Amino acid sequence: MLHLRHRFRAITSFLSGSLFAGLAFAAPATAADAIRVRLDWTPWGDQAPFHLAQQSGLFKKYGLDVTLDDGNGSVSTVQIVGNGEYDVGHASLAPMAIARSKGLPVKAIAGFIQENDIGLLVPKDGSIKGPADLKGKKIAFTAGSLEAPFIDRFLAAGKLKRDDVELLNVDAAGKAGMYMTSRTDAAFSSVPFFLAVVEAQRPSTAVRFSENGLKFPSFGLFATEKTITAKRDPLKRFVSVVAGCWAYIFNGHEDEGVKAIIAARPQSKLDPKVLRQQIDTLKDYALTEAVKSLPFGSMALGDWQQAVSILSEGGLLGQTIDPKDLFTNDLIDPKIVADVGASLK
Numbered sequence: 023m024l025h026l027r028h029r030f031r032a033i034t035s036f037l038s039g040s041l042f043a044g045l046a047f048a049a050p051a052t053a054a055d056a057i058r059v060r061l062d063w064t065p066w067g068d069q070a071p072f073h074l075a076q077q078s079g080l081f082k083k084y085g086l087d088v089t090l091d092d093g094n095g096s097v098s099t100v101q102i103v104g105n106g107e108y109d110v111g112h113a114s115l116a117p118m119a120i121a122r123s124k125g126l127p128v129k130a131i132a133g134f135i136q137e138n139d140i141g142l143l144v145p146k147d148g149s150i151k152g153p154a155d156l157k158g159k160k161i162a163f164t165a166g167s168l169e170a171p172f173i174d175r176f177l178a179a180g181k182l183k184r185d186d187v188e189l190l191n192v193d194a195a196g197k198a199g200m201y202m203t204s205r206t207d208a209a210f211s212s213v214p215f216f217l218a219v220v221e222a223q224r225p226s227t228a229v230r231f232s233e234n235g236l237k238f239p240s241f242g243l244f245a246t247e248k249t250i251t252a253k254r255d256p257l258k259r260f261v262s263v264v265a266g267c268w269a270y271i272f273n274g275h276e277d278e279g280v281k282a283i284i285a286a287r288p289q290s291k292l293d294p295k296v297l298r299q300q301i302d303t304l305k306d307y308a309l310t311e312a313v314k315s316l317p318f319g320s321m322a323l324g325d326w327q328q329a330v331s332i333l334s335e336g337g338l339l340g341q342t343i344d345p346k347d348l349f350t351n352d353l354i355d356p357k358i359v360a361d362v363g364a365s366l367k
Contacts, residue, residue, distance in 0.1 A: 054087035055256030060108040061093045065287040066215055067300025068135065068241050070279030071267035072112070073286040078366045080267070084259045084358070090286070095194075096168075100244070104128045109249050110260065114139070115239040116168055119326075119333060119348050124340035129250065130349040132261045132319040133242040134268050137307040140169050140236075141213040141228040142176070143201060143220065150208060152229055153180025160188045162197050162209040169210040171336040172236050179234040214307060218299035232307075238329035239321070240307060254353070262355040265319030266362025272308065273363065276301045317356040318363065321349045 061069055072090050075081050081088045093099045096113035103111035104126040111118075115130050116138075122128050142161070144150040150159065153176055163169055177183060192200055192209075198216060201209040202223040209216070213228040220226055231237075243261055250257065271279040280297045312322035326345035333339050 054082065054085050055253070055259075056087045056089070057110060057253070057256060057260050058089045058091070058108045059110045059112060060091055060099045060103055062096050062099055062111075062113040062241065063094065063215075064092050065283055065290050065292055067218070067279075067283070067297050068214065068304055069112070070271055070276075070283055070297075070301055071134075071264045074271065074279050074282040074366070075263050075267045075362075077282045077285055080263050080362065080366060081260070084263055086256060086260055086263070088260065092287075100126070100128065103244065104246060106246060106248070109253060110243055110245050110257070112241065112243055114168065115242045115244065116329065116333060116338075118244045119238075119329060119343070120338050120340070122348060123333075123338075123343045127247045128244050129247060129347070130239075130242055130244045130321060131250065131257065131353045132265055133239050133313070133321040133325075133349070134265070134319060135214075135240040135242070135304055135307050136310045136313055136321070136325060137240060138230070138232040138236055138238050139212045139214055139240040139304075139307050140172075140210065141230040141232075142208050142210055143213065143216055143226045143228055144208045146225045146227050148207070150229070153177055153182060153234060156180060156208065157182060157186045158188075159207040160190060160205075162190050162192045162200055162206040164194045164197060164210070165191045167194065167210075169231075171338055172231065173210070175236065175336070176231060176234055214300050214303040217303055218296045221296075221299060236332060237325075238332050239325060242319075242321075250350070250353070258353045258355055259358065261319065261353045262358035263362055265317070265354060266359040267366075268308075269318040269359060269363030270366060271301065272305050316351075317354055317359045319354050319359060320351045 096117045099111045099113040100117045100121045102108060104121055118128050118130060149155055190206060197209055197211060198219050200206055202220050217226060217228060276298055279301055280294050283297055284292050310325050312324050313320055323345060326348050330343060330345045
């Protein structure tokens with residue numbers, strides 16, 4: 023009887039162990055954290071780190087399942103993300119600040135291109151070197167764009183007024199064509215994007231807004247306060263991987279960024295030379311003095327204080343806003359940024 027009892031216990035122990043082992047084996051692996059991203063525009067150079075992270079498997083390595091959707095302008099991206107349709111937006115951060123001042127609960131979580139990218143495109147071989155040289159010139163701009171509220175101040179830097187120039191309101195999609203065919207003497211736009219597009223037909227240079235007293239941040243990542251709270255850990259991994267990819271690209275791996283964009287969007291028939299020039303130009307706008315010693319993607323309070331002042335003077339803010347409320351560096355993991363920036367492996 024004792025022998026049978028021992029056998030029963032042994033069998034029970036075996037079956038129990040087998041059952042739990044089977045359950046452990048059958049348990050599904052932890053699902054990757056999903057992050058839905060709305061980009062700023064159709065494919066161009068500033069989207070290189072996202073596609074490089076996707077193509078190289080970095081997002082997967084850090085436990086992320088990332089969806090990247092193209093956009094149709096920074097303002098649109100801010101509105102869509104602010105309404106909760108995406109987890110993260112990539113756009114010019116000035117419209118984000120404007121939207122927050124008008125009640126949209128959005129906040130910057132990384133800054134990648136931290137100098138104002140807007141400027142005046144002028145021919146390389148021309149006589150226009152600054153605002154003072156624009157008297158009597160025909161200039162294309164787009165009403166409703168971020169450049170429009172600052173045109174008067176830009177001209178004032180050269181002691182000019184609107185009456186001293188001929189301003190042509192042109193749709194954003196048609197501005198490059200008008201400028202390339204010399205129907206205007208100059209054009210306001212995003213310098214890194216526009217310069218590469220027109221270079222082949224009309225070699226140009228730029229008079230930067232940032233060099234004429236108009237300093238505020240450009241492209242970066244933002245999310246709603248609700249998403250930042252709900253998805254803090256996966257957002258931190260996502261933000262840090264993208265920041266690290268930018269650091270890696272800017273450290274002599276620009277062509278890898280170009281190839282990643284083309285591989286991700288083959289139907290767009292992108293010109294690698296244009297993409298490379300856009301990335302090279304973006305590098306010149308990436309850092310301010312205040313962030314040069316910080317992990318890539320980090321933002322500085324002083325830069326945001328200056329931005330709020332400029333945007334307020336332009337009449338763009340809906341209400342008084344504390345610069346501290348516009349951004350956080352808490353989602354930048356310096357180790358991930360450094361690791362990715364050194365190697366994609």
